Amino acid sequence: MSDPGPVVYLVDDDESILKALGRVLSSAGYIFECFVRAEEFLENHDPGACGCAVLDLQLEGMGGLEIQERLSSEGIYRPVIFLTGNGDIPTTVRAMKGGAVDFLEKPVGARELLSAVAVAVERDQARRLEGKDRQDTSDRMALLTPRESEVLAHVVAGRLNKQIAADLGTSLKTIKVHRGRMMQKMGARTVADLVRNVTLHAEKDGAPS
Protein backbone atom coordinates (compact mmCIF):
# COMPACT_ATOMS: atom_id res chain seq x y z
CA MET A 1 0.00 0.00 0.00
CA SER A 2 3.00 2.30 -0.36
CA ASP A 3 2.68 4.83 -3.15
CA PRO A 4 3.67 2.86 -6.24
CA GLY A 5 4.09 5.93 -8.46
CA PRO A 6 2.01 6.72 -11.51
CA VAL A 7 1.20 4.07 -14.07
CA VAL A 8 0.78 4.78 -17.77
CA TYR A 9 -1.58 2.45 -19.59
CA LEU A 10 -0.68 2.07 -23.27
CA VAL A 11 -3.29 0.74 -25.66
CA ASP A 12 -2.29 0.22 -29.28
CA ASP A 13 -2.66 -2.71 -31.64
CA ASP A 14 0.75 -2.16 -33.13
CA GLU A 15 3.24 -3.84 -30.85
CA SER A 16 6.20 -2.01 -32.29
CA ILE A 17 4.58 1.26 -31.28
CA LEU A 18 3.90 -0.04 -27.79
CA LYS A 19 7.54 -0.90 -27.52
CA ALA A 20 8.65 2.49 -28.72
CA LEU A 21 6.31 4.33 -26.37
CA GLY A 22 7.39 2.11 -23.52
CA ARG A 23 11.01 2.94 -24.11
CA VAL A 24 10.30 6.65 -23.94
CA LEU A 25 8.26 6.30 -20.76
CA SER A 26 10.82 4.06 -19.11
CA SER A 27 13.56 6.52 -19.81
CA ALA A 28 11.55 9.13 -17.95
CA GLY A 29 11.00 6.81 -15.01
CA TYR A 30 7.38 5.87 -15.62
CA ILE A 31 5.92 2.49 -14.99
CA PHE A 32 3.66 1.36 -17.82
CA GLU A 33 1.40 -1.46 -18.90
CA CYS A 34 0.67 -2.43 -22.48
CA PHE A 35 -2.54 -3.66 -24.08
CA VAL A 36 -3.32 -4.42 -27.70
CA ARG A 37 -7.07 -4.48 -27.39
CA ALA A 38 -9.56 -2.14 -25.73
CA GLU A 39 -11.33 -4.89 -23.85
CA GLU A 40 -8.06 -6.16 -22.51
CA PHE A 41 -7.35 -2.75 -21.06
CA LEU A 42 -10.82 -2.20 -19.64
CA GLU A 43 -10.81 -5.53 -17.88
CA ASN A 44 -7.31 -5.45 -16.51
CA HIS A 45 -6.45 -1.93 -15.61
CA ASP A 46 -6.70 -0.78 -12.01
CA PRO A 47 -9.08 2.16 -11.66
CA GLY A 48 -7.60 2.83 -8.26
CA ALA A 49 -4.09 3.28 -9.56
CA CYS A 50 -2.82 6.76 -10.11
CA GLY A 51 -1.73 7.59 -13.64
CA CYS A 52 -3.09 8.07 -17.16
CA ALA A 53 -3.95 6.24 -20.35
CA VAL A 54 -2.46 6.65 -23.80
CA LEU A 55 -4.95 5.34 -26.32
CA ASP A 56 -4.66 4.69 -30.01
CA LEU A 57 -7.70 6.04 -31.79
CA GLN A 58 -8.02 3.20 -34.27
CA LEU A 59 -8.08 -0.21 -32.73
CA GLU A 60 -9.52 -3.44 -33.99
CA GLY A 61 -12.93 -3.60 -32.41
CA MET A 62 -13.50 -0.94 -29.81
CA GLY A 63 -11.61 2.27 -30.51
CA GLY A 64 -10.05 4.88 -28.28
CA LEU A 65 -13.09 7.11 -28.13
CA GLU A 66 -15.25 4.27 -26.97
CA ILE A 67 -12.76 3.47 -24.26
CA GLN A 68 -12.97 7.04 -23.08
CA GLU A 69 -16.75 6.91 -23.05
CA ARG A 70 -16.76 3.61 -21.27
CA LEU A 71 -14.47 4.91 -18.55
CA SER A 72 -16.54 7.99 -17.92
CA SER A 73 -19.84 6.11 -18.01
CA GLU A 74 -18.46 3.80 -15.37
CA GLY A 75 -17.48 6.77 -13.26
CA ILE A 76 -13.80 6.06 -13.61
CA TYR A 77 -11.70 9.17 -13.74
CA ARG A 78 -8.65 8.46 -15.84
CA PRO A 79 -6.92 11.20 -17.82
CA VAL A 80 -6.59 10.17 -21.44
CA ILE A 81 -4.12 11.06 -24.16
CA PHE A 82 -5.04 10.04 -27.69
CA LEU A 83 -2.67 8.98 -30.43
CA THR A 84 -3.74 8.76 -34.01
CA GLY A 85 -2.26 8.01 -37.38
CA ASN A 86 -4.97 9.65 -39.42
CA GLY A 87 -7.36 11.65 -37.34
CA ASP A 88 -9.75 14.31 -38.45
CA ILE A 89 -11.03 17.44 -36.81
CA PRO A 90 -14.48 16.24 -35.73
CA THR A 91 -12.90 13.30 -33.98
CA THR A 92 -10.38 15.56 -32.29
CA VAL A 93 -13.14 17.84 -31.09
CA ARG A 94 -15.11 14.95 -29.77
CA ALA A 95 -12.12 13.60 -27.89
CA MET A 96 -11.26 16.95 -26.35
CA LYS A 97 -14.87 17.63 -25.41
CA GLY A 98 -14.79 14.26 -23.69
CA GLY A 99 -12.07 15.60 -21.45
CA ALA A 100 -8.96 14.28 -23.19
CA VAL A 101 -5.74 15.80 -21.94
CA ASP A 102 -4.18 15.82 -25.38
CA PHE A 103 -4.56 14.50 -28.88
CA LEU A 104 -1.31 13.69 -30.63
CA GLU A 105 -0.54 12.65 -34.17
CA LYS A 106 1.82 9.83 -34.98
CA PRO A 107 4.67 9.82 -35.17
CA VAL A 108 4.79 11.37 -31.75
CA GLY A 109 8.01 12.87 -30.43
CA ALA A 110 9.39 11.89 -27.04
CA ARG A 111 9.14 15.36 -25.58
CA GLU A 112 5.62 15.77 -26.87
CA LEU A 113 4.54 12.51 -25.29
CA LEU A 114 6.27 13.09 -21.99
CA SER A 115 4.90 16.55 -21.68
CA ALA A 116 1.35 15.30 -22.24
CA VAL A 117 1.83 12.43 -19.81
CA ALA A 118 3.20 14.77 -17.18
CA VAL A 119 0.12 16.97 -17.44
CA ALA A 120 -2.20 13.98 -17.34
CA VAL A 121 -0.54 12.45 -14.32
CA GLU A 122 -0.58 15.73 -12.49
CA ARG A 123 -4.30 16.04 -13.13
CA ASP A 124 -4.93 12.58 -11.84
CA GLN A 125 -2.98 13.23 -8.68
CA ALA A 126 -4.80 16.48 -8.02
CA ARG A 127 -8.10 14.71 -8.58
CA ARG A 128 -7.30 11.88 -6.24
CA LEU A 129 -6.15 14.25 -3.57
CA GLU A 130 -9.36 16.19 -3.43
CA GLY A 131 -11.29 13.01 -3.94
CA LYS A 132 -10.21 11.73 -0.56
CA ASP A 133 -12.08 14.32 1.46
CA ARG A 134 -15.20 13.81 -0.57
CA GLN A 135 -14.93 10.08 -0.14
CA ASP A 136 -14.63 10.48 3.59
CA THR A 137 -17.69 12.70 3.69
CA SER A 138 -19.62 10.26 1.52
CA ASP A 139 -18.71 7.37 3.75
CA ARG A 140 -19.85 9.24 6.80
CA MET A 141 -23.10 10.29 5.20
CA ALA A 142 -23.79 6.70 4.33
CA LEU A 143 -23.78 5.89 8.03
CA LEU A 144 -26.58 8.31 8.80
CA THR A 145 -30.07 7.07 9.45
CA PRO A 146 -32.79 8.52 7.20
CA ARG A 147 -33.88 10.93 9.89
CA GLU A 148 -30.37 12.08 10.54
CA SER A 149 -29.89 12.77 6.85
CA GLU A 150 -32.94 14.99 6.83
CA VAL A 151 -31.67 16.86 9.83
CA LEU A 152 -28.28 17.23 8.18
CA ALA A 153 -29.85 18.90 5.17
CA HIS A 154 -31.75 21.35 7.34
CA VAL A 155 -28.77 22.15 9.50
CA VAL A 156 -26.59 22.85 6.47
CA ALA A 157 -29.36 25.09 5.19
CA GLY A 158 -28.95 27.07 8.38
CA ARG A 159 -32.30 26.29 9.92
CA LEU A 160 -32.95 26.35 13.64
CA ASN A 161 -33.77 23.22 15.57
CA LYS A 162 -37.31 24.32 16.21
CA GLN A 163 -37.84 25.10 12.54
CA ILE A 164 -36.53 21.70 11.61
CA ALA A 165 -38.83 20.16 14.19
CA ALA A 166 -41.80 21.91 12.66
CA ASP A 167 -40.80 20.87 9.15
CA LEU A 168 -40.35 17.26 10.10
CA GLY A 169 -43.41 17.22 12.29
CA THR A 170 -41.64 16.22 15.44
CA SER A 171 -40.46 17.78 18.67
CA LEU A 172 -37.54 20.07 19.39
CA LYS A 173 -36.05 17.49 21.69
CA THR A 174 -36.03 14.82 19.02
CA ILE A 175 -34.23 17.07 16.58
CA LYS A 176 -31.59 17.84 19.14
CA VAL A 177 -30.92 14.16 19.56
CA HIS A 178 -30.73 13.45 15.84
CA ARG A 179 -28.60 16.49 15.32
CA GLY A 180 -26.17 15.49 18.02
CA ARG A 181 -25.79 12.00 16.64
CA MET A 182 -25.45 13.33 13.12
CA MET A 183 -22.66 15.71 14.09
CA GLN A 184 -20.95 12.84 15.85
CA LYS A 185 -21.13 10.58 12.82
CA MET A 186 -20.04 13.33 10.46
CA GLY A 187 -17.04 14.02 12.61
CA ALA A 188 -17.95 17.68 12.67
CA ARG A 189 -17.31 19.65 15.80
CA THR A 190 -19.04 22.77 14.58
CA VAL A 191 -21.63 23.80 12.03
CA ALA A 192 -18.86 25.49 10.05
CA ASP A 193 -17.01 22.19 9.65
CA LEU A 194 -20.17 20.49 8.59
CA VAL A 195 -21.13 23.04 5.97
CA ARG A 196 -17.65 23.10 4.50
CA ASN A 197 -17.46 19.37 4.06
CA VAL A 198 -20.97 18.82 2.82
CA THR A 199 -21.06 21.68 0.35
CA LEU A 200 -17.67 20.81 -1.10
CA HIS A 201 -18.94 17.28 -1.35
CA ALA A 202 -22.09 18.29 -3.19
CA GLU A 203 -20.16 20.70 -5.39
CA LYS A 204 -18.82 18.45 -8.11
CA ASP A 205 -21.35 15.69 -7.76
CA GLY A 206 -23.55 16.39 -10.74
CA ALA A 207 -20.60 17.22 -12.96
CA PRO A 208 -20.01 14.55 -15.61
CA SER A 209 -21.80 15.32 -18.85
Add this chain to the structure above:
Amino acid sequence: MSDPGPVVYLVDDDESILKALGRVLSSAGYIFECFVRAEEFLENHDPGACGCAVLDLQLEGMGGLEIQERLSSEGIYRPVIFLTGNGDIPTTVRAMKGGAVDFLEKPVGARELLSAVAVAVERDQARRLEGKDRQDTSDRMALLTPRESEVLAHVVAGRLNKQIAADLGTSLKTIKVHRGRMMQKMGARTVADLVRNVTLHAEKDGAPS
Protein backbone atom coordinates in the same frame (compact mmCIF):
# COMPACT_ATOMS: atom_id res chain seq x y z
CA MET B 1 -30.61 47.47 -17.92
CA SER B 2 -33.29 44.92 -18.69
CA ASP B 3 -31.96 41.59 -19.85
CA PRO B 4 -31.15 42.15 -23.51
CA GLY B 5 -30.80 38.47 -24.32
CA PRO B 6 -27.63 36.79 -25.45
CA VAL B 7 -25.45 38.38 -28.12
CA VAL B 8 -23.40 36.40 -30.60
CA TYR B 9 -20.26 38.09 -31.81
CA LEU B 10 -19.28 37.01 -35.31
CA VAL B 11 -15.74 37.61 -36.49
CA ASP B 12 -14.85 36.65 -40.06
CA ASP B 13 -13.12 38.52 -42.85
CA ASP B 14 -15.47 37.14 -45.45
CA GLU B 15 -18.56 39.30 -45.41
CA SER B 16 -20.66 36.80 -47.28
CA ILE B 17 -20.04 34.31 -44.50
CA LEU B 18 -20.96 36.85 -41.87
CA LYS B 19 -24.19 37.42 -43.70
CA ALA B 20 -24.96 33.73 -43.93
CA LEU B 21 -24.19 33.11 -40.26
CA GLY B 22 -26.22 36.13 -39.30
CA ARG B 23 -29.23 34.80 -41.18
CA VAL B 24 -29.05 31.51 -39.34
CA LEU B 25 -28.71 33.19 -35.96
CA SER B 26 -31.51 35.63 -36.68
CA SER B 27 -33.83 32.84 -37.63
CA ALA B 28 -33.20 31.31 -34.22
CA GLY B 29 -33.86 34.59 -32.48
CA TYR B 30 -30.30 35.56 -31.59
CA ILE B 31 -28.99 39.07 -31.65
CA PHE B 32 -25.56 39.29 -33.26
CA GLU B 33 -22.79 41.70 -34.10
CA CYS B 34 -20.37 41.33 -36.98
CA PHE B 35 -16.70 42.18 -37.21
CA VAL B 36 -14.24 41.62 -40.03
CA ARG B 37 -11.08 42.15 -38.01
CA ALA B 38 -9.92 40.83 -34.66
CA GLU B 39 -8.97 44.25 -33.32
CA GLU B 40 -12.34 45.60 -34.26
CA PHE B 41 -13.99 42.92 -32.18
CA LEU B 42 -11.67 43.26 -29.20
CA GLU B 43 -12.17 46.99 -29.03
CA ASN B 44 -15.88 47.10 -29.56
CA HIS B 45 -17.42 44.08 -27.94
CA ASP B 46 -19.01 44.39 -24.52
CA PRO B 47 -17.38 42.01 -22.02
CA GLY B 48 -20.33 42.49 -19.76
CA ALA B 49 -22.84 41.28 -22.30
CA CYS B 50 -24.07 37.74 -22.05
CA GLY B 51 -23.42 35.56 -25.10
CA CYS B 52 -20.62 33.96 -27.07
CA ALA B 53 -18.18 34.55 -29.90
CA VAL B 54 -17.91 32.74 -33.22
CA LEU B 55 -14.42 33.26 -34.55
CA ASP B 56 -12.87 32.46 -37.87
CA LEU B 57 -9.50 30.85 -37.35
CA GLN B 58 -7.78 32.57 -40.26
CA LEU B 59 -8.11 36.29 -40.27
CA GLU B 60 -5.93 38.95 -41.77
CA GLY B 61 -3.66 40.04 -38.97
CA MET B 62 -4.66 38.60 -35.62
CA GLY B 63 -6.30 35.18 -35.89
CA GLY B 64 -8.99 33.45 -33.89
CA LEU B 65 -6.62 31.72 -31.51
CA GLU B 66 -4.97 34.99 -30.61
CA ILE B 67 -8.35 36.49 -29.90
CA GLN B 68 -9.08 33.65 -27.54
CA GLU B 69 -5.78 34.13 -25.78
CA ARG B 70 -6.27 37.84 -25.57
CA LEU B 71 -9.68 37.43 -23.99
CA SER B 72 -8.47 35.02 -21.37
CA SER B 73 -5.35 37.01 -20.57
CA GLU B 74 -7.57 40.01 -19.97
CA GLY B 75 -9.70 37.96 -17.64
CA ILE B 76 -12.70 38.13 -19.91
CA TYR B 77 -14.80 35.01 -19.85
CA ARG B 78 -16.40 34.61 -23.25
CA PRO B 79 -17.26 31.18 -24.63
CA VAL B 80 -15.74 30.75 -28.08
CA ILE B 81 -16.72 28.69 -31.10
CA PHE B 82 -14.17 28.40 -33.87
CA LEU B 83 -14.84 28.17 -37.56
CA THR B 84 -12.21 27.13 -40.01
CA GLY B 85 -11.83 26.43 -43.69
CA ASN B 86 -8.67 24.43 -43.45
CA GLY B 87 -7.77 23.56 -39.89
CA ASP B 88 -5.39 20.92 -38.68
CA ILE B 89 -5.35 18.76 -35.60
CA PRO B 90 -2.70 20.60 -33.55
CA THR B 91 -4.64 23.81 -33.99
CA THR B 92 -7.86 22.11 -32.99
CA VAL B 93 -6.23 20.72 -29.87
CA ARG B 94 -4.82 24.07 -28.95
CA ALA B 95 -8.20 25.72 -29.38
CA MET B 96 -10.00 23.12 -27.30
CA LYS B 97 -7.34 23.21 -24.61
CA GLY B 98 -7.89 26.92 -24.52
CA GLY B 99 -11.47 26.26 -23.52
CA ALA B 100 -13.24 26.52 -26.85
CA VAL B 101 -16.81 25.27 -26.80
CA ASP B 102 -16.58 23.83 -30.28
CA PHE B 103 -14.46 23.80 -33.39
CA LEU B 104 -16.41 23.59 -36.63
CA GLU B 105 -15.32 23.16 -40.21
CA LYS B 106 -16.73 25.25 -43.00
CA PRO B 107 -19.13 24.94 -44.52
CA VAL B 108 -21.00 24.75 -41.26
CA GLY B 109 -24.59 23.54 -41.15
CA ALA B 110 -27.27 25.61 -39.47
CA ARG B 111 -28.10 22.95 -36.91
CA GLU B 112 -24.47 22.42 -36.10
CA LEU B 113 -23.92 26.11 -35.54
CA LEU B 114 -27.05 26.65 -33.52
CA SER B 115 -26.33 23.69 -31.33
CA ALA B 116 -22.85 24.96 -30.56
CA VAL B 117 -24.12 28.46 -29.92
CA ALA B 118 -26.78 27.16 -27.59
CA VAL B 119 -24.19 25.32 -25.53
CA ALA B 120 -21.89 28.33 -25.47
CA VAL B 121 -24.63 30.71 -24.41
CA GLU B 122 -25.76 28.36 -21.71
CA ARG B 123 -22.24 28.18 -20.35
CA ASP B 124 -21.95 31.92 -20.31
CA GLN B 125 -25.22 32.30 -18.48
CA ALA B 126 -24.25 29.72 -15.89
CA ARG B 127 -20.92 31.45 -15.41
CA ARG B 128 -22.47 34.87 -14.99
CA LEU B 129 -24.99 33.53 -12.56
CA GLU B 130 -22.47 32.06 -10.19
CA GLY B 131 -20.24 35.03 -10.78
CA LYS B 132 -22.86 37.27 -9.26
CA ASP B 133 -22.81 35.55 -5.91
CA ARG B 134 -19.06 35.72 -5.75
CA GLN B 135 -19.09 39.37 -6.69
CA ASP B 136 -21.66 40.08 -4.05
CA THR B 137 -19.58 38.33 -1.43
CA SER B 138 -16.46 40.19 -2.50
CA ASP B 139 -18.24 43.50 -2.33
CA ARG B 140 -19.48 42.75 1.14
CA MET B 141 -16.10 41.62 2.37
CA ALA B 142 -14.61 44.85 1.11
CA LEU B 143 -16.88 46.71 3.51
CA LEU B 144 -15.52 44.97 6.57
CA THR B 145 -13.14 46.74 8.93
CA PRO B 146 -9.79 44.99 9.51
CA ARG B 147 -10.96 43.62 12.82
CA GLU B 148 -14.18 42.34 11.36
CA SER B 149 -12.25 40.55 8.63
CA GLU B 150 -10.17 38.76 11.22
CA VAL B 151 -13.26 37.73 13.09
CA LEU B 152 -14.83 36.51 9.85
CA ALA B 153 -11.88 34.23 9.22
CA HIS B 154 -12.11 32.75 12.69
CA VAL B 155 -15.86 32.29 12.55
CA VAL B 156 -15.64 30.50 9.21
CA ALA B 157 -12.96 28.32 10.73
CA GLY B 158 -15.53 27.30 13.32
CA ARG B 159 -13.89 28.86 16.33
CA LEU B 160 -15.80 29.98 19.39
CA ASN B 161 -16.07 33.62 20.37
CA LYS B 162 -13.93 33.13 23.42
CA GLN B 163 -11.25 31.39 21.41
CA ILE B 164 -11.27 34.22 18.90
CA ALA B 165 -11.03 36.69 21.75
CA ALA B 166 -7.97 34.91 23.09
CA ASP B 167 -6.35 34.75 19.66
CA LEU B 168 -6.91 38.41 18.96
CA GLY B 169 -5.99 39.39 22.49
CA THR B 170 -9.26 41.08 23.32
CA SER B 171 -12.40 40.42 25.28
CA LEU B 172 -15.32 38.13 24.58
CA LYS B 173 -17.61 41.10 24.51
CA THR B 174 -15.63 42.88 21.81
CA ILE B 175 -15.66 39.83 19.59
CA LYS B 176 -19.40 39.57 19.92
CA VAL B 177 -19.74 43.13 18.71
CA HIS B 178 -17.43 42.66 15.75
CA ARG B 179 -19.06 39.40 14.90
CA GLY B 180 -22.52 40.90 14.97
CA ARG B 181 -21.54 43.74 12.70
CA MET B 182 -19.70 41.38 10.39
CA MET B 183 -22.72 39.12 10.00
CA GLN B 184 -24.82 42.15 9.30
CA LYS B 185 -22.49 43.42 6.59
CA MET B 186 -22.13 40.00 5.05
CA GLY B 187 -25.87 39.64 4.85
CA ALA B 188 -25.62 36.27 6.57
CA ARG B 189 -28.34 35.28 8.96
CA THR B 190 -26.59 32.13 10.13
CA VAL B 191 -23.12 30.69 10.28
CA ALA B 192 -24.14 28.19 7.62
CA ASP B 193 -24.93 30.99 5.17
CA LEU B 194 -21.64 32.64 5.92
CA VAL B 195 -19.54 29.54 5.43
CA ARG B 196 -21.28 28.67 2.20
CA ASN B 197 -20.73 32.07 0.65
CA VAL B 198 -17.20 32.59 1.82
CA THR B 199 -15.90 29.13 0.96
CA LEU B 200 -17.51 29.17 -2.47
CA HIS B 201 -15.99 32.56 -2.95
CA ALA B 202 -12.52 31.38 -2.04
CA GLU B 203 -12.97 28.22 -4.06
CA LYS B 204 -12.34 29.32 -7.62
CA ASP B 205 -10.22 32.32 -6.88
CA GLY B 206 -6.90 30.93 -7.93
CA ALA B 207 -8.36 29.08 -10.88
CA PRO B 208 -7.36 30.61 -14.24
CA SER B 209 -4.36 28.89 -15.81
Add this chain to the structure above:
DNA sequence: ATCATACTTGGCCTTGGGTCCTATATCACC
Protein backbone atom coordinates in the same frame (compact mmCIF):
# COMPACT_ATOMS: atom_id res chain seq x y z
C1' DA C 1 -39.19 -14.25 22.57
C1' DT C 2 -35.29 -11.45 22.46
C1' DC C 3 -32.10 -8.22 20.72
C1' DA C 4 -30.75 -4.41 17.76
C1' DT C 5 -31.90 -0.29 15.45
C1' DA C 6 -34.26 3.72 14.75
C1' DC C 7 -37.42 7.21 16.22
C1' DT C 8 -39.56 9.40 19.82
C1' DT C 9 -39.92 12.70 24.10
C1' DG C 10 -39.28 14.56 28.75
C1' DG C 11 -36.57 17.43 32.38
C1' DC C 12 -32.48 19.89 33.90
C1' DC C 13 -28.39 22.44 33.55
C1' DT C 14 -24.46 24.66 31.11
C1' DT C 15 -22.54 27.00 27.53
C1' DG C 16 -22.66 29.86 23.54
C1' DG C 17 -24.54 33.43 20.58
C1' DG C 18 -27.15 37.68 19.77
C1' DT C 19 -29.24 42.15 21.06
C1' DC C 20 -30.08 46.49 23.51
C1' DC C 21 -28.20 50.23 25.96
C1' DT C 22 -24.28 52.60 27.54
C1' DA C 23 -19.55 54.27 27.51
C1' DT C 24 -14.51 55.33 26.65
C1' DA C 25 -10.38 56.01 23.65
C1' DT C 26 -8.04 56.77 19.37
C1' DC C 27 -7.40 58.64 14.90
C1' DA C 28 -8.25 61.20 10.87
C1' DC C 29 -10.48 64.80 8.60
C1' DC C 30 -12.67 69.29 8.12
Add this chain to the structure above:
DNA sequence: GGTGATATAGGACCCAAGGCCAAGTATGAT
Protein backbone atom coordinates in the same frame (compact mmCIF):
# COMPACT_ATOMS: atom_id res chain seq x y z
C1' DG D 1 -13.00 71.88 18.30
C1' DG D 2 -16.46 69.02 16.29
C1' DT D 3 -17.57 64.81 13.55
C1' DG D 4 -17.33 60.14 12.05
C1' DA D 5 -15.26 55.65 11.86
C1' DT D 6 -13.05 52.04 14.57
C1' DA D 7 -11.99 49.36 18.51
C1' DT D 8 -12.82 48.57 23.06
C1' DA D 9 -15.84 46.89 27.04
C1' DG D 10 -19.58 46.16 30.73
C1' DG D 11 -24.39 44.61 32.19
C1' DA D 12 -28.85 42.68 31.44
C1' DC D 13 -31.50 39.53 29.09
C1' DC D 14 -33.21 36.06 25.78
C1' DC D 15 -32.88 32.37 22.89
C1' DA D 16 -30.42 28.43 20.86
C1' DA D 17 -27.64 24.39 21.27
C1' DG D 18 -25.66 20.58 23.56
C1' DG D 19 -24.89 17.21 27.30
C1' DC D 20 -26.70 13.98 30.88
C1' DC D 21 -30.21 11.00 32.55
C1' DA D 22 -34.24 8.45 31.75
C1' DA D 23 -37.68 6.03 29.04
C1' DG D 24 -41.26 5.24 25.73
C1' DT D 25 -42.60 2.83 20.85
C1' DA D 26 -42.10 0.33 16.44
C1' DT D 27 -39.81 -2.65 13.27
C1' DG D 28 -37.22 -6.33 11.79
C1' DA D 29 -33.99 -10.03 12.35
C1' DT D 30 -32.24 -14.04 14.94
